[in-house]
Amino acid sequence: MINQTKLYNILRGSSVIALKTLDTALQESKEQRVDLAQVILQKKLATEIALYETIATGMKIPFIDLTTVHVRQDILLVIPEPIAQLHQVVPFDKTDKAIKVAALDPDDIETFEFLEKKMNLPVEIYLTTPSGIHTVLKQYHKGLRAEFKDINTVTQEGVEDLKHLAEDVPVVRIVDTLLEHAIFESASDIHIEPTETDTVVRYRIDGILRDVMTLPKKIQSGVIARIKILSNLKIDEHRLPQDGRFKIESDAQRVAFRVSILPVFDGEKAVLRVLNESAQVLSLESLGLQPSALDILQRNIVKPHGIIYVTGPTGSGKTTTLYTVLSKLNTASVNISTIEDPIEYRMPRVNQTQVNPKIGLSFAIGLRTLLRQDPNIIMVGEIRDAETAEIATHAAMTGHLVLTTLHTNDAVTALPRLTEMGVPSFLVASTTNVVIAQRLVRKVCSQCIESYTLSKAALHNIAKQVDVQNMLDVLEHQGAIESAKQSPETLLFYRGKGCRQCNDTGYKGRVGIYEMLEVTPDISELILKKASSAELKSAAFKQGMLTMLHDGFIKAKAGVTSIEEVLRVTED
DSSP states (O other), X not given: OOOHHHHHHHHHTSSSXXXXXXXXXXXXXXXXXXOHHHHHHHTTSSOHHHHHHHHHHHHTOOBOOOTTOOOOHHHHTTSOHHHHHHHTEEEEEEOSSOEEEEESOTTOXXXXXXXXXXXXXXXXXXXXXXXXXXXXXXXXXXHHHHHHHTOOOOXXXXXXXXXXXXXXXXXXXXXXXXXXXXXXXXXXXXXXXXXXXXXEXXXXXXXXXXXXXXXXXXXXXXXXXXHHHHTTOOTTOOSSOEEEEEEEEOSSOEEEEEEEEEEETTEEEEEEEEEETTSOOOOTGGGTOOHHHHHHHHHHHTSSSEEEEEEOSTTSSHHHHHHHHHHHHOOTTSOEEEEESSOOSOOTTEEEEEOBGXXXXXXXXXXXXXXXXXXXXXXXXXXXXXXXXXXXXXHHHTXXXXXXXXXXXXXXXXXXXXXXXXXXXXXXXXXXXXXXXEEEEEEEOXXXXXXXXXXXXXXXXXXXXXXXXXXXXXXXXXXXXXOTXXXXXXXXXXXXXXXXXXXXXXXXXXXXXXXXXXXXXXXXXXXXXXXOHHHHHHHHHHTTOOOHHHHHHHHHHTTSSOHHHHHHHHOO
C-alpha cells in the first residue's frame, strides 16, 4: 500500500528488523511483485503491530489498533462500504470538528479529499494494520445482514407497498451507496440485474463492466422502486420499459443519472448512465490528438460553413469530442443550436433540443426548425437516415457550420456511407470539411506502470493484425523511435502491474485514439468520381493521415496506453 522506497527507508532506520533481513525481504517482494510489508508479515520477520507502529512513527502520523474497537453504526456509514473495501480506509470516530479515519496508505490523498468534500469536515488520518481494517469491514457486513432480515418480500407489489419498501432505511442506504460509489469510481454506467437467486450490481469503468456487489433477491423490488421514485417513473408498472432521469447536487458536484428500466425474465433490470455535469469540459489539446491532427481540427472548426463528422461505435467518445469543439466555438458572437437524443450535458448559451419521437419530433423535423432559428452553428446528435443527412448537407451549403456523428468503423468509409444514404456525391464533396474517427483506450495506471520488451511470441501475434515494418516507419516519422531499422524486440513498451489504485486492472482512465481525414481538393475530386474506400484511403495516406492503429501505437510507445489495449479496440 505504502510507497515501497519510503517503507524501506523507514524500516532501515529502525530496529524492528535487521538490515540484511530487510534487504532479502525487499528482493523477494520485487521478484513476487507483492508489497514489502506483506513479505515481512508472511515470513514473520516482525509482528503486525510492531511493523505498523514503526511505519506510523516514521511517517509522523498517529497509529491506532482497530482489532478490538467497535465502531458505532452512524460513524461507520459515513463512508460507504464499497469505498472502504476498495481503498482500505475506515472511519472510527467523529466530532463536530473532524472525522478520524484509519488507512493502510496515508498518502492516498484523492480518497481523503473526496471524504472531506463529502462530509464537509477535515479528515484526521491514522495508520492501522490490515487486521484492524478487516475487523471494521466485518462490522459493515453484520450491519447490512441485520437490516436485510428486517426487509420483507413484497408479494402484492401494490403502489403503497412499493412506496413503503422504497423508503426503508436499508433500501435507501443501498441505493445511495451504489450511486455514491459509482461517482467516486468514475463509472459511466450502473447495471442492476436480477437473476433467479439474487441481484447483481455491475459498474462500467473505463469501458469495461465489473461486478461490484451482489444483493439478496428479496430487496430487488425495493431497489428498483427507489430508483423509479427518484426518476419520477410509475412504480407499479412492471411490464413496459420506462425511461427517466434524476439529479444529485451538492456544493462539490452536480451529477445526473439517465435511467432505463427494462422487464426481463427474473424481474426488472435497471441501467443508469452517470453524467457528471460538474466535470470540466475538455480543451481540444487535452483530447489526446497528435499535433498534425490537432492542426487540421483547429483549422476546420473556424470555417464559417461545412460539416465536421465524428464517427465510431457507441461509447467511443464522439459526444465528448463534439461538446469540446462546441465549447471552443461558444462565444457571444454566434448562435449555437443543437438537436440531440438525449441531451447528455448542459452547455450555457447553447440552445439544446431533445428529440421526442412520441410527438413526432425527429432529428429531421428538429433540424428543419433549427434552420429557421438563425443559427451560425448546428450540432445534430446523429445522422440516422437519408432525410437528416440531406437537410444537414443543405444547411452546410447555405452557410452554416454543422457538427454531427455517424456510425462507421473508420474515417474514410464515412464518405461512401453518405452517398449510399442518398446524398449526392457533389454535396458530400463540397460540404465535408473533416471526418474524425475515434475509439477510447484505457490509460496505463501511473501508480503501477512498468516497462517491458516484446517477446517473439507477442510479436508474432501482433503481426497477425499489424504490418510491423509499416508501423515502425510511422513511429520513426512521428519521432516516437530513433530508427525504423531497429529490431522491434528492443523497443520498450509499457503496462500496469495492477495495484489498489486501479483495482488490479493495470489501467485507470481513458484517452482517445483518432484518425483525422481532411477533405482536400484531391479527396473532393475522388468523391465526385465515386471512388472506392480503398482509393480514398490510399489518397488519405498520401496526404499524411494517421490511422487509429498508428495513433494507438504512438501512445503505447509513449506509455499512455498498452499495445494490448490498442489492438483490442481497433480489431475489426
